[in-house]
Amino acid sequence: MLNIVVAGFDKALASAMTGVADLFGLAGVTWNVIQGQALEKTFNVKIASKDGGPIHCINGLQLGAHMSFAEVMDTEQKVDAIIIPTIGGPIEDVIGQNPELLQLLQHAHQHNWTIAGNCTGNFLLAEAGILDHKTATTHWGFKEQFQQHYPQIELKADQLITRSENIYCAGGGLAWFDLGLHIIERQMGFEAAIQTAKAFVIDYRRDTQLSYSLMRLSKPHKDDLVREAQTWLEQNYPQQFTVEDLAERFSISKRTLIRRFNAALDMPPNTYVQSLRIEAAQKLLEETERTVDVVMNDVGYEDASSFRRLFRKKTGLTPTEYRQRFARRL
Incomplete structure (x- = not known):
């Protein structure tokens, strides 16, 4: 005993x-x-x-x-x-x-x-x-x-x-x-x-x-430019754009944009965008019956293998496994 x-x-x-x-x-x-x-x-x-x-x-x-x-x-x-x-x-x-x-x-x-x-x-x-x-x-x-x-x-x-x-x-x-x-x-x-x-x-x-954690993307900070960029990204993350495009939109250099994102959010802009997209995909998998491929396209990804690999890295589950565990049952 x-x-x-x-x-x-x-x-x-x-x-x-x-x-x-x-x-x-x-x-x-x-x-x-x-x-x-x-x-x-x-x-x-x-x-x-x-x-x-x-x-x-x-x-x-x-x-x-x-x-x-x-x-x-x-x-x-x-x-x-x-x-x-x-x-x-x-x-x-x-x-x-x-x-x-x-x-x-x-x-x-x-x-x-x-x-x-x-x-x-x-x-x-x-x-x-x-x-x-x-x-x-x-x-x-x-x-x-x-x-x-x-x-x-x-x-x-x-x-x-x-x-x-x-x-x-x-x-x-x-x-x-x-x-x-x-x-x-x-x-x-x-x-x-x-x-x-x-x-x-x-x-x-x-x-x-x-798979239970939040992306915690709303970390408080005092950088007005990064906050403005966050607002734009939250509204436009499904679009196709590069970090260079984002820097040009806000009239700063790519290097400066990356430095200010890292200082304010502890992540570069491309990681922030990836996290926004995966978080949006999680929500769609939880709340809709759209196929994984449709969800992938809705959040801004075109390559299925890349999307599944990134989703698993962020959540610990494949998109299908995530839906099976967390989808709302009516």
Whole structure:
């Protein structure tokens, strides 16, 4: 029996605690019940809090804890893995209010426990110093904040799951089930993981969160010329034009246009146009029944292979896969 501790804290996301507890607690159970087989419970799951008291989650629910962080660190306690849920409240406030949790994470790392953080919960792992010079991920919407605070960590925010030695990180808010299934596979084998996924009716082995992220093209800046160019591009992106054409339209040199786009938006004009077109294609695939080729032409592409290659690079999915996952069902 493997012992899993979910380390709770006030303003955590409740589902990232109860959901992962269900996933581990019912691995080897739910599927076996459905199939009429003998139960093979593998994980013993407990929830811990700073003082062993109730946890006040961000949605207003209170969750009871089995033990305190100090009890988790008791040398007589056998712990195989510790799970850190998503931070639902202001990240810096939560970090500042939980020095005991940072100490627990350092203790876990020193004792080589498996450590798994979900979404913004990975900020706690980073603050504890256990991710220094390692690979990590977090929710795509907090990429810049993470990079700014922890430049010594190799952030791969496009990935849904990362692993460095004994530390796992998961991306999005509900990626706890990807994280849980990944650990179940490593501990119990692929068959157990896929059976658990089937029992819970969830997809298994998603590997990217690109398709869930926004292009974030509206980054605030103070360059009036770039803002004017953005407005024109948002209205005319399906047209065929070059960077030289765009520079001539705004009476500046190509070199100056590229420099000012990079300074204002952290990308050159051609990348900005590509992102506009792919974002428009995503919207059309979600909301219309137009064929992929029609969508491609509507957003300004003529070469099918180039469009599909760029779409996959930006979203992690082919246009067809994207539509199957995100199209609105009437």
